[in-house]
Amino acid sequence: MKPLRQFEVWFVAGSQHLYGDRVLGQVADHVEQMARALDASDAIPVRVVAKPVLATPEAIHQLCQEASVAPGCVGLIAWMHTFSPARMWIAGLKALRRPLLHLHTQFNRDLPWADIDMDFMNLNQSAHGDREFGFVLARMGRARKVVAGHWQDPSVQARIGAWARAACGWREAQQLRIARFGDNMRQVAVTEGDKVEAQVRLGVAVDGYGVGDLAERVRDVPEAAVDRLVEEYEERYELVPALRRSGERRGSLREAARIEAGLRDFLEAGRFMAFTDTFEDLDGLAQLPGIAVQRLMADGYGFGAEGDWKTAALVRIVKVMSAGLPGGTSFMEDYTYHLAPGAPRVLGAHMLEVCPSLAAGRPSCEVHPLAIGGRQDPVRLVFTAAPGPGVVVGMLDLGDRLRMVANEVEVVAPQEDLPRLPVARALWAPRPDFRTAVEAWLLTGGPHHTSLTTALGMEPLRDLAEMAGIEFLVIDDDTRLSEFEKELRWNQAYYRLARGV
Numbered sequence: 114m115k116p117l118r119q120f121e122v123w124f125v126a127g128s129q130h131l132y133g134d135r136v137l138g139q140v141a142d143h144v145e146q147m148a149r150a151l152d153a154s155d156a157i158p159v160r161v162v163a164k165p166v167l168a169t170p171e172a173i174h175q176l177c178q179e180a181s182v183a184p185g186c187v188g189l190i191a192w193m194h195t196f197s198p199a200r201m202w203i204a205g206l207k208a209l210r211r212p213l214l215h216l217h218t219q220f221n222r223d224l225p226w227a228d229i230d231m232d233f234m235n236l237n238q239s240a241h242g243d244r245e246f247g248f249v250l251a252r253m254g255r256a257r258k259v260v261a262g263h264w265q266d267p268s269v270q271a272r273i274g275a276w277a278r279a280a281c282g283w284r285e286a287q288q289l290r291i292a293r294f295g296d297n298m299r300q301v302a303v304t305e306g307d308k309v310e311a312q313v314r315l316g317v318a319v320d321g322y323g324v325g326d327l328a329e330r331v332r333d334v335p336e337a338a339v340d341r342l343v344e345e346y347e348e349r350y351e352l353v354p355a356l357r358r359s360g361e362r363r364g365s366l367r368e369a370a371r372i373e374a375g376l377r378d379f380l381e382a383g384r385f386m387a388f389t390d391t392f393e394d395l396d397g398l399a400q401l402p403g404i405a406v407q408r409l410m411a412d413g414y415g416f417g418a419e420g421d422w423k424t425a426a427l428v429r430i431v432k433v434m435s436a437g438l439p440g441g442t443s444f445m446e447d448y449t450y451h452l453a454p455g456a457p458r459v460l461g462a463h464m465l466e467v468c469p470s471l472a473a474g475r476p477s478c479e480v481h482p483l484a485i486g487g488r489q490d491p492v493r494l495v496f497t498a499a500p501g502p503g504v505v506v507g508m509l510d511l512g513d514r515l516r517m518v519a520n521e522v523e524v525v526a527p528q529e530d531l532p533r534l535p536v537a538r539a540l541w542a543p544r545p546d547f548r549t550a551v552e553a554w555l556l557t558g559g560p561h562h563t564s565l566t567t568a569l570g571m572e573p574l575r576d577l578a579e580m581a582g583i584e585f586l587v588i589d590d591d592t593r594l595s596e597f598e599k600e601l602r603w604n605q606a607y608y609r610l611a612r613g614v
């Protein structure tokens with residue numbers, strides 16, 4: 114079952130009337146077969162729907178308009194089976210408001226060496242048909258992903274799948290509403306940003322609320338709803354004795370559940386799929402939301418602490434993009450280091466708010482004091498993230514543009530227990546090596562708040578940035594600092610020029 118089956122991408126072949134109806138019929142037949150195969154591929158998380166062969170400017174324009182407003186259509190895959198004079202595509206491409214994938218493939222994998230004749234050549238000419246299409250895309254400066262190779266090749270399907278995931282994330286961004294309880298943590302720079310620019314660029318809408326509005330919702334939570342949540346906590350987590358039925362901190366657990374129920378209610382009523390809070394503004398809340406935030410993230414909500422709406426948006430979008438994949442995605446913060454020679458590590462955590470989708474085992478539900486915030490001890494889930502490859506991705510506002518930075522990492526098991534650490538944590542080794550990764554990250558101005566995902570690789574994140582027209586800097590095994598510094602300088606010029614005057 115496709116995890117994002119409520120969404121579809123449309124698959125179209127371009128052609129022209131030069132070849133006669135018999136050839137256009139064959140093209141249509143091939144498109145049907147290919148779309149069925151792509152639709153059946155587990156590598157592609159959305160439906161793939163074949164559309165009629167496009168052979169006139171009018172038909173192209175109409176289809177591009179339809180794709181742009183069809184609610185379930187998240188993107189268009191175009192392929193020139195035959196030659197399709199590309200000026201026919203200009204009006205359509207100008208109207209197209211969905212991400213575009215230029216699939217450069219051909220129906221047959223092998224040349225029919227013994228039988229090939231000019232009829233075959235005229236039917237299977239994407240080798241130059243797609244070059245004509247590529248020219249007009251380049252001429253128009255149209256953002257797109259190009260994928261080349263035979264359509265049955267698993268690596269081609271995987272790359273189409275990565276793009277389809279990005280297209281779903283892009284769609285989510287267009288309608289994402291973020292509730293910001295309180296403002297930013299005072300004096301903090303990187304969590305700030307231009308919300309108007311973010312809405313223009315990404316579509317995300319950030320609306321502020323006084324935390325009192327949330328506190329009122331929390332106060333109104335019926336006791337029965339608290340009972341139900343506490344029962345669920347008992348089933349799903351290992352409660353420390355103090356939080357159990359007759360434990361001396363049972364009241365804290367009930368208060369945490371009340372906060373969760375009120376928060377859920379608030380978010381659902383406002384159709385918010387991401388939110389932020391700040392420990393500096395908790396008026397009316399008994400605890401800093403801990404387990405509530407963790408469980409909401411596990412249910413797909415985006416979150417950013419200290420008013421960090423950019424990271425909240427990123428966490429939500431990455432969660433949508435990684436639907437159905439093994440692994441997890443969380444709000445994260447680079448917290449402290451293990452700098453032993455040979456095996457340096459980053460210990461990522463936060464005061465409380467790490468998503469249990471990353472957890473290696475059954476989380477423990479605990480209550481501990483929090484040195485900051487001046488509230489009651491918050492209840493939280495404590496666990497260690499499961500090992501595996503991951504990506505740490507952050508978004509920052511440089512004043513004239515948004516920038517995304519992503520680092521490939523290897524999440525590893527801690528070599529020793531951390532018996533006194535009262536928060537959920539992830540330990541990772543950044544690629545290509547600690548020094549290169551961290552120096553590069555610092556040079557980009559990359560934030561301390563990020564989204565850590567062990568569900569999604571680099572490619573869909575890159576595709577998303579392309580769709581959004583956002584700068585995207587990758588730190589991975591190919592990163593060399595001297596080249597990276599040049600890329601930063603070139604980008605500085607490029608993105609300012611690309612903005613226009």
Ligand code: MN
Nearest residue numbers: 418419446562
């Ligand atoms: Mn923080």
